[in-house]
Amino acid sequence: MKKIFVVLSFLIPLFVYILTLAPDVYFTDSGELASVATSLGIAHPTGYPLFTLIGYLWSNLLPWSPIFNLNLMAAFATAASSLFLFLSLDLLFTNFNLKTKVVRRVSELNNLLLALFISTGYSFALTTWQQATSVEVYSLQLLIINAFIFTIISAYYSAKKSDIYLILSGFLLGLGFANHLTSFMLIPAGLIIFFNKTKTMNAQSRYKLLLYIVGATLLGVLLYLYLPIRSSQLPLFNWGEVHRSFDKFIYHVTGAQYQVWMFSDSAASKENLKLFFELIPSQITWIGILFLIYGFYVVFRGNKTLFFTLVSTAILCVVYSMNYSIHDIDSYFVTAYVVLFIIVGLAAKQLINYQVNLVYLFAFIPIFNLFVNYETNDLSDDQTVSEYYRLVMQSAEKDAIIVSAQWDFWVSAFWYKNKIEGERKDIILIEKELLRRTWYVNSLERWYPLIQNQCSTEIEHYQEQLEKFESDLPYDARLIQSQFVNAINCMIDQNYGKRPIYLTFDILQTDPDIAKNYVKIPEGFLVRLSKTEDEIRLNYDEFDLSVLNKSTYGKDDKLHEMSRNLAILNLKAGMNYFEYKGDKNNSAIILNKINKLNNPE
Known part of the structure; x- marks a missing residue:
């Protein structure tokens, strides 16, 4: 028994x-x-x-x-x-x-x-x-x-x-x-x-x-x-x-x-x-x-x-x-x-x-x-992360470079989808916060050698200072940060015009010196870098948020709530840019999508 x-x-x-x-x-x-x-x-x-x-x-x-x-x-x-x-x-x-006075089997x-x-x-x-x-x-x-x-x-x-x-x-x-x-x-x-x-x-x-x-x-x-x-x-x-x-x-x-x-x-x-x-x-x-x-x-x-x-x-x-x-x-x-x-x-x-x-x-x-x-x-129907990842990929044109630190929401998932399942092999992803570690700089060199080689001098100088920090030697924090920004900006500058380059909003909020000389054009869940005030290239009619709506609606935990907030932040940026350019039709399309985030079909 x-x-x-x-x-x-x-x-x-x-x-x-x-x-x-x-x-x-x-x-x-x-x-x-x-x-x-x-x-x-x-x-x-x-x-x-x-x-x-x-x-x-x-x-x-x-x-x-x-x-x-x-x-x-x-x-x-x-x-x-x-x-x-x-x-x-x-x-x-x-x-x-149990030391009970009542003895009962x-x-x-x-x-x-x-x-x-x-x-x-x-x-x-x-x-x-x-x-x-x-x-x-x-x-x-x-x-x-x-x-x-x-x-x-x-x-x-x-x-x-x-x-x-x-x-x-x-x-x-x-x-x-x-x-x-x-x-x-x-x-x-x-x-x-x-x-x-x-x-x-x-x-x-x-x-x-x-x-x-x-x-x-x-x-x-x-x-x-x-x-x-x-x-x-x-x-x-x-x-x-x-x-x-x-x-x-x-x-x-x-x-x-x-x-x-x-x-x-x-x-x-x-x-x-x-x-x-x-x-x-x-x-x-x-x-x-x-x-x-x-x-x-x-x-x-x-x-x-x-x-x-x-x-x-x-x-x-x-x-x-x-x-x-x-x-x-x-x-x-x-x-x-x-x-x-x-x-x-x-x-x-x-x-x-x-x-x-x-x-x-x-x-x-x-x-x-x-x-x-x-x-x-019950996560059986929860596709929040895979959908957020999909929408980021839909936002990125072919051969894009993306700089992001949104590890929790899609970057970690990208590693699996890209390296294990072979999706979007054309994309180059730079995880900004991991770039503060020497091992990741070396990994980028193996994964994307051309990108690294273009900025070998800047990266070498940055690596030297970063190694001091990791080895617990005397280091200059301001110099490390300056060279960190220089290395990223070099990779952006060297590839602008050759590849579409994108940031995510967290980069603009935490490191405003990154790509500070570029115009930021919101497109989907990314921000495209440009030297002119280009039109938005993404077709928002095809930017389907229904699965993300369903997966996040009613979830009040921190990560689901932040996923929804990030989606709304990105959509509002696109809506505001369309309004700035006088495109009321596309602005209305995005507003409708924002409203649906709180009322999934």
Whole structure:
């Protein structure tokens, strides 16, 4: 009977995840990660070697497009994490001493039902579900977190195999580090269980076991050797070019460039902490919240070792994550939310010891989460990013050069569409913010050698100063910025008249010195550079926004809202330019499209 429930704990969430799976590229790093995994490249810091290697195998084994295959991998990994949570709960329900005065035998069926209700409730929690519908590293991290928790609980309760489980937990920890460095949050839990299980051992046996565990951990961490080895082969995507030096390697794998966002903004920390608590009802539901405090009491009274194991993990997760100023911080809270589900599960187990039929009360958690979170997490018809990308491409004439920093909305997707699926091979894209890194300058030279060669002197001078910054040597920030602008302007000047050249509006807002001597002509979702006040070349009658309207309408999250706002900003610029040129007909056409953005057909 247990095997049936184990299978259900995996298949039920997997079925729902597949129904809500994104059909194509999604926001932010989706396109880049899909490109890296498909081509066996190097991803953005911290490199994610485990994700890349598994993603490469997965994307090449299945018959569909690489991006759909990798979205499907996210669904499988998240569903598998639910399976491991089920196993952890079942183990706890069987072994945890609730210290209740009422001694009543709860049947295996009721224990399994309760474990299934809690684990599927976790599966349909807002933040868990978000990891399952599009490619990202967090889905694999969820699997590792839950597998690790299962192994340390197994080690704690096992009389004969605890050493094996502890060594396995060390290996899983190493794999976790090879996927995402937030795996350090699991270390206190592992140490607490280790010292508890070895307190009766002599010193020699304890150190020997610890050596095996550390060795198993290092075995997983050794996957980071993939980065310099593969980087030295100059793959298509070679973020960081970590083979160049040990310093470059360490800079990349530690995510040093992102550390400026750690513990840097007390206001952001308060907002993140507020967000953590605000999201709890969307995770464990209000029923879960009712039992949460009681659950802490049950665990503390029943087993202080497990109490401190679970609570230390949750606290470390929240304290670290709340001090990291990024827009998708909710994904970092998942470890704490897993702990909350376990604690709610133990409170529920205590309750059904008194009244076994109350087990069905906890079916409310997965049912509530399924219905409340379905619409938010249903990406099956969400083509926002692929449509935004398509409209940008429609805005660009043949052989165009585009300078942009709109990574989240279409640039990352362009990498996948252009380099992996072979679309618009005529386009040259320069990601402005990545140009502030030496590895990207080198990548542009390999991707578009003619463009680089035309400005070799300017780029060489810029590279020299940029290398000082990356190597933590004394540098002149104003000189770097000046040479950065000079390098981009050189590429624009050398190619004007040979290729159509475009910027996106963010460039005009953040770096007004770029192309400052050119007339900016809004065309679709781009701004064409010209030396005269040309007419707009784009036919707005054929600029179909209906799919973008449908995909973004009613979505109030930051990225969907910003996509709509960017679309409106671009359209208004085109409308104003037509009005300036006295073309009332085309101005009216664009105004009609703007109005439809709020009323999709």
